[in-house]
Amino acid sequence: MKYVLKFALVAMLAFYAPVLYAQEDTTTAEDEEDYSIYDDLDFADDGTQSFANAKISGLSPARFISLGYDYQAGYDLTAANVGEGIAPETATINSTSGIRVGANIPVVSRNDLLIQVGGQYWNLNYNYNDASTLNHPLHKTLANNGLRTWGLNSTIYKPLNETHFILVQLGADMNGDYAVPEFQSMRYNRYSIAALYGKRPSDYKQWALGISRTYRAGELNYVPIFYYNYTSPVSKWGIEALLPARGHVRYSFNKRSILMAGFELEGNSYRLGNQSTFLSEPLDDVELRRSEIRARMMYQRQLVGFVWFAAELGYRINYSYNVDDIPEGKDFTRLFGIVSDAPYVMENTIGNPVYFNISLNLVSP
Amino acid sequence: MNRAILVALLVAVSTITYSFLGSDDAKADRLKGIWQPSHGKAKIKIDKIGSKYYGKIVWLKEPIDPETKAPKVDKNNPDESLRSTPLKGYRILKDFEYTDEDEWSNGTIYDPENGSTYSCVIKMTDENTLDIRGYIGIKTLGRTDVWKRLEMPSKKKSE
Amino acid sequence: MMKFFRFYALVFSVVALLAACGSTEDFDASIQLDVSAEGPFFSGPNTLQAEYTVNLKSLIANKEFTANDIKEVKVKSVTIKIPEGDAIGIDSFNNVVVQLASDNAPMTNIAILNPINGNGNELTLTSSADAEIEDFFKQEKFIVLVDWDFKEDSMRPEMHSNVKIDLVFKLKQ
Numbered sequence: 087m088k089y090v091l092k093f094a095l096v097a098m099l100a101f102y103a104p105v106l107y108a109q110e111d112t113t114t115a116e117d118e119e120d121y122s123i124y125d126d127l128d129f130a131d132d133g134t135q136s137f138a139n140a141k142i143s144g145l146s147p148a149r150f151i152s153l154g155y156d157y158q159a160g161y162d163l164t165a166a167n168v169g170e171g172i173a174p175e176t177a178t179i180n181s182t183s184g185i186r187v188g189a190n191i192p193v194v195s196r197n198d199l200l201i202q203v204g205g206q207y208w209n210l211n212y213n214y215n216d217a218s219t220l221n222h223p224l225h226k227t228l229a230n231n232g233l234r235t236w237g238l239n240s241t242i243y244k245p246l247n248e249t250h251f252i253l254v255q256l257g258a259d260m261n262g263d264y265a266v267p268e269f270q271s272m273r274y275n276r277y278s279i280a281a282l283y284g285k286r287p288s289d290y291k292q293w294a295l296g297i298s299r300t301y302r303a304g305e306l307n308y309v310p311i312f313y314y315n316y317t318s319p320v321s322k323w324g325i326e327a328l329l330p331a332r333g334h335v336r337y338s339f340n341k342r343s344i345l346m347a348g349f350e351l352e353g354n355s356y357r358l359g360n361q362s363t364f365l366s367e368p369l370d371d372v373e374l375r376r377s378e379i380r381a382r383m384m385y386q387r388q389l390v391g392f393v394w395f396a397a398e399l400g401y402r403i404n405y406s407y408n409v410d411d412i413p414e415g416k417d418f419t420r421l422f423g424i425v426s427d428a429p430y431v432m433e434n435t436i437g438n439p440v441y442f443n444i445s446l447n448l449v450s451p
Numbered sequence: 452m453n454r455a456i457l458v459a460l461l462v463a464v465s466t467i468t469y470s471f472l473g474s475d476d477a478k479a480d481r482l483k484g485i486w487q488p489s490h491g492k493a494k495i496k497i498d499k500i501g502s503k504y505y506g507k508i509v510w511l512k513e514p515i516d517p518e519t520k521a522p523k524v525d526k527n528n529p530d531e532s533l534r535s536t537p538l539k540g541y542r543i544l545k546d547f548e549y550t551d552e553d554e555w556s557n558g559t560i561y562d563p564e565n566g567s568t569y570s571c572v573i574k575m576t577d578e579n580t581l582d583i584r585g586y587i588g589i590k591t592l593g594r595t596d597v598w599k600r601l602e603m604p605s606k607k608k609s610e
Numbered sequence: 611m612m613k614f615f616r617f618y619a620l621v622f623s624v625v626a627l628l629a630a631c632g633s634t635e636d637f638d639a640s641i642q643l644d645v646s647a648e649g650p651f652f653s654g655p656n657t658l659q660a661e662y663t664v665n666l667k668s669l670i671a672n673k674e675f676t677a678n679d680i681k682e683v684k685v686k687s688v689t690i691k692i693p694e695g696d697a698i699g700i701d702s703f704n705n706v707v708v709q710l711a712s713d714n715a716p717m718t719n720i721a722i723l724n725p726i727n728g729n730g731n732e733l734t735l736t737s738s739a740d741a742e743i744e745d746f747f748k749q750e751k752f753i754v755l756v757d758w759d760f761k762e763d764s765m766r767p768e769m770h771s772n773v774k775i776d777l778v779f780k781l782k783q
Contacts, residue, residue, distance in 0.1 A: 121539070121654035124494050124510035127485060127601035130579040134599045139490045143564060150592050195584075195595035197489040248491075289492060289513075319517040341527045341565045392567070392587045451562065451569045451585040451594045500659070500711050501753050509654075522704075524724065530740040535724040537705055540655030540757055545717040559716065 137197045137245035138286040144317030144324050146336060146344050146386065147394060147449035154186040154445030156208075158402050160215075161437030165222040168369060168432060175222035177214055184209035184232070186445070190239075200243040209234040224374075224409065224432065226364040231263040233356050233376070253282040253294055253313065259301075262357035274357040274373075274415040276301050282313050291316045302331055304353045304375030304406035306419040334384070342388035353377030353406065357415070372431055373412045377405040380441070394447045402441040407434045479549035482573065485509065486581060486598040494601060497544060504555060506544030514539060527566030538563055547573060560585045569593070634681050637779045639669045645756045645771050651764040655707070655757040658771055663751045675781050677748040682780040685737040688721035690756065691772040692731040698769070701729040704759040708735060708773065712752035715745035720775070724759075743777075 141148075164176040190204035212228040220226050237259040245251040257278040264270040278301055284294020294313040299306070309330065317324040317336075326346070327333035334348030356374040359365035365372065382400025389395050409432040412418075420426045482504050486495045494510035516523045525536040547558035553575040560571040560583065569585035576582055579600035586593025645658040666675060688708050692698060705724030711717040720743065721735035746752040756771055 119496075119509065119654055119656055120652040121509060122652065123603065124485065124496075126604060127487075127494065128604050129487070130600040130602045134579075136491050137489065147565070150587070191591060192594055197597040289490070321518070448587065448592065450592075451567070451587065500717075500755070502713050503711070505711070505717065507655075530719075530738055532736055532739040533719055533722055535705075535736070536707055536719065536722045537655070537724055537759065540707070540759065542709070542717060546711075 135198075136248045138247070138249050138251045138292075139289075140200050140243045140245070140251075142286065142292050142315050142317055143289045143319075144336075144338060145315060146326060146346065147447075148190070149188070149394075149447040150190060150450045151448040152186070152188040152445050153447075154188075154396075154443055156184055156186055156210075156441065156443045158182040158441040159439040161439040163225070163228075163407070163437070164435040165224040166432040166434050172222060172369075175220070175225060177216075177220055177222075177225050179212050180215050181213045182210055183213070184211050184234075186443070190241075190450075192450075198245060200241075202241045204239045204241075206237045206239070207235070208237075223364040223366075223369055224358070224434070227263050227358055227361070230364070231265070231361045233261065233263055233374070234266070235259050235261045235354060235356075236269075249285055249287060251284055251286060251292075251294070253280075253284065253296070255280040255298075259354055261354045262360050264357070264360040268360070270357055270360045271415070276306075276355050276417070278302075280311055282311065284313060290319050300331070301354045302351045302377060304377035304408070305355060305410060306417050308419065308421060344386050346384040346386075347382070349382065350380045351377065351405065352380055355410075355412075355417070357412075358409070368411070369409075369431065371411060371413045371415075372409050373417075375406045375408050375410055375430075377407075379403040379405055386447075389446075392449050394449050396443075396445045396447060398443045400441060401438055403438045404436045407436045408432060409434070475549070478553075479504075479555075481575060481578065482547070482549075482555055482581075485601040487601050488583070488598050489596050495544065495598070502548070504544070504547040504549075504558070505542045507540055507542040508538055509540070511539060523563075525563055525566075527563060529566050544571070544573075547571075633783050634780045635783055637670045637673055637781060638686070638776065639779050640774060640776045641669070642772065642774045643754060645754055645773055646768060648768050649764065649766045651758075651760050651766065651769065653760050653763050655759045656769075658756045658758065658769060659753055661751050661753055664747055664749065666747065669747075670779060673781075679781045680744050680747055680779060681782050682742060683744040683747055684778045684780075685720045685741055685743065686776040686778050688735040688737050688776070689774045690733050690735065691774070693770055693772065694731065696731065696770070698764070698766070699729050699731055700726055700733050702761055702764070704761055706733065706735065706759065707757040708775075709755045709757070710743060710746050710752055711755060712746055712749060714749050715743075715752065718743055718746075747779075 158181060160178060160180045162176055162178050164174060167174045186208045188204060188206035190202055192200060192202045194201035210233040212232055214220065214229045217229040220229055237257060239257040242254040243251060259276050260269060261276060262270045262274065278299055280296060280298035282294035282296030284292060286292040292315050296311050297308065298311045299308055312329045314325060314327045322338045324336040326336055330351055332348065332350040334346040337345045353376050356376060358372050358374055359370060380400050380402055382398045384396060384398040386394055386396035408430040411431045418426060420428060482497050483499060484497060486497060492512045493508050495506040496509045497504055497506040511523060514522055523538040524534060525538060525541060526534050528534050528536065543561040545559050547555040550556045555573040558571050559568050561568045569587065571583060571585050574582040581598040582595050583598055584590065584593050584595040641662060643660050643662050645660040647656060647658040666677065690706060703726050705726055707719065708721040709717055709719050718741050719738060720741050721737040723733055723735040726733065754773055756773060
């Protein structure tokens with residue numbers, strides 16, 4: 087029995103020895119490195135496929151969370167006559183300003199599929215020179231209620247192989263002169279979609295062609311779109327574009343300080359008359375087709391860690407500020423006059439002021 | 452008889468304890484190896500130093516910087532004094548500990564493309580696949596990249 | 611008038627107290643150790659390493675302090691020497707990187723030299739201006755890693771280097 091016990095103790099020690107030894111060996115060293123072998127490795131899984139990455143080198147950082155303030159300097163707005171009952175009226179707006187808050191979070195993040203979901207809130211407050219003397223219902227509702235947008239969006243990136251990909255962007259916006267939390271009926275929501283098919287030939291270039299249903303021109307349109315991102319491998323220059331929505335030339339002083347110059351076409355269709363009786367027959371079911379080209383310089387730089395500051399300065403050039411009659415929110419498209427030549431209820435004239443936008447952004451990995 | 456029970460108990464306890472200790476180390480060590488991030492621009496070798504895991508760049512698709520025509524260096528490092536550190540051999544995964552079943556955390560991942568260091572958690576979804584999630588503060592604010600295990604062609608043939 | 615003086619005396623003593631609480635004193639210290647690795651060494655970065663046991667008592671001459679007294683530790687300079695008589699010289703390497711690692715502090719890059727020019731057997735590296743390494747001295751031990759980037763394969767069975775790290779300790783008073 088004594089021997090059995092001894093044997094047991096020896097066996098136990100033998101069992102433990104490597105473990106005890108391993109615990110003491112805290113300076114575990116790396117293996118020696120033969121770098122020449124790394125050229126010719128295979129995936130351990132036979133079925134493993136490489137996919138085109140969603141980004142290219144040197145792009146300006148994507149934003150997880152953005153808190154911004156937008157300010158347009160003064161301009162005149164001439165609200166057009168509506169039949170013979172409402173006379174045209176020109177009023178001076180000293181400034182138009184509002185906050186812009188957005189978030190964009192990746193919900194699916196795999197090599198073969200990326201899905202991001204985001205939301206945003208924008209408001210536009212119209213600061214009239216003399217709001218008490220306004221007669222035109224458009225002026226009155228803008229002065230009293232302003233405009234706001236609550237939106238949801240999603241971006242889906244689906245690489246097909248090492249070089250080709252599909253990109254889909256979806257958006258649902260509630261735009262209008264509504265108050266929060268009353269909002270407005272969901273039937274006035276405006277939906278946009280873009281679908282693109284593209285190629286990423288290298289880490290420095292990606293491009294895609296597609297079609298979109300968009301409100302960027304104010305009213306509903308269907309337009310071909312061209313996506314193009316490029317970073318020069320040998321200089322600090324690059325291009326980031328999704329035409330016709332936006333196009334910028336990029337200059338990177340370094341990875342934490344980026345200057346961009348170009349334009350953005352920004353717009354949407356805003357339901358009017360939610361909050362007041364300013365707009366009555368024949369203006370009881372109308373939408374403002376607001377669209378503007380923002381020709382701009384943008385500078386963004388890292389403040390600390392993942393917090394970046396962005397400032398943009400430019401001209402806000404009007405593209406559309408007309409009003410359409412949209413009964414029950416059932417929208418239509420003119421498609422640049424090809425499909426319809428329905429007249430606008432109002433064709434307003436608006437000046438083109440200088441604007442600036444500043445924002446604090448939490449940028450994504 | 453009592454002794455016999457004692458012996459049996461000793462052996463059983465030591466075997467069970469050993470298997471637990473041994474298997475934990477073995478489980479943790481599954482992270483070691485050569486891995487390829489989804490962008491395919493680099494290959495990363497993960498090794499153990501002390502009690503933690505570190506991953507260094509052992510291969511670059513483009514080892515030469517097209518701008519300088521010299522081997523790539525860590526030119527975006529926020530610490531200017533370290534910007535000439537070569538990227539080949541650079542440890543971009545640092546300080547990972549085996550904290551949960553198939554999970555290594557408390558580490559960081561460095562992105563040489565922009566000089567940022569992110570908190571990071573590594574999840575092994577199968578023996579040859581890692582979900583590498585880099586995040587800012589909370590895990591929701593992050594992005595996951597899937598890394599695939601690489602091995603020698605000869606090793607595969609021999610299996 | 612007395613009130614006036616009393617008020618300023620109070621302000622002065624509060625300021626002095628705060629200043630005393632936050633004041634620190636700088637001390638030079640240096641650590642030295644041999645790092646090593648077994649061969650063969652292939653072209654590219656190869657890691658030599660060693661464990662350093664922290665002994666605060668012998669770090670700064672005539673100054674007794676504990677881990678709690680350490681406010682900050684910065685790297686002043688790092689020198690590496692290949693032992694006399696070793697056939698290999700610094701001209702055998704493209705570059706060298708020195709890092710610290712430990713169980714309870716994040717790995718930190720403390721010095722580099724890229725490219726390595728000249729020959730001989732001793733090098734002074736460019737040390738990190740930002741690296742804060744106090745956490746390494748608040749534990750029992752840490753690991754020093756030296757990555758020598760070999761220009762060519764070397765079949766030598768082992769390699770040693772002597773690392774000297776000059777430090778500045780900021781100690782609470």
